[in-house]
Amino acid sequence: MSLQISEQNGTFHLNGKLNASTLNFFNTYFEYNLSQEKSIVVNIDKVIEIDKNGVEAFRNFTKNAFLNQKVFQIVGNGCKEIYDDFNQTNVA
Template sequence: MALQILENNGTFHLEGNLNATTSRSFIIHFEHIISRLKKVTVNIEKVKEIDRNGVAAFKILLANALRNNKLFSITGNGCEDIYKDFN
């Protein structure tokens, strides 16, 4: 399943899989968003799968946001794999 990104009231909702197939385009898309906005919130409630590439993508985006003094947050109780890796 592809990854779909929808924006609603400043929160970006992900739906689908964040994996080796989708992670590179996810990074490119959100690097552009981070460059434009001061605060980026990503909701992973409807993410079915996050593999190590998807977790790495979030780490890259978090580092990018910190480097540029931007806020980047992840919300939702979607795929628990991301929380296990960040903790």
């Protein structure tokens, strides 16, 4: 399954896998949207798989948004690996 991104009421919904094969699409899509918006909310309820590249992409978007005084927010109950990674980073 590939990665699908849809927007509903200002929230971007991810559906599928965020891995090396879908990362370029993900990065291009959110680089553009983050350059146009002050705040991005990404719902990961339907993310069924994420690899280390996908987790790193989320980390980079969060960092870049902060440095540019913007918001990149991840919501939903999708892949636990995302939250585990962010929690480990915040503890260290």
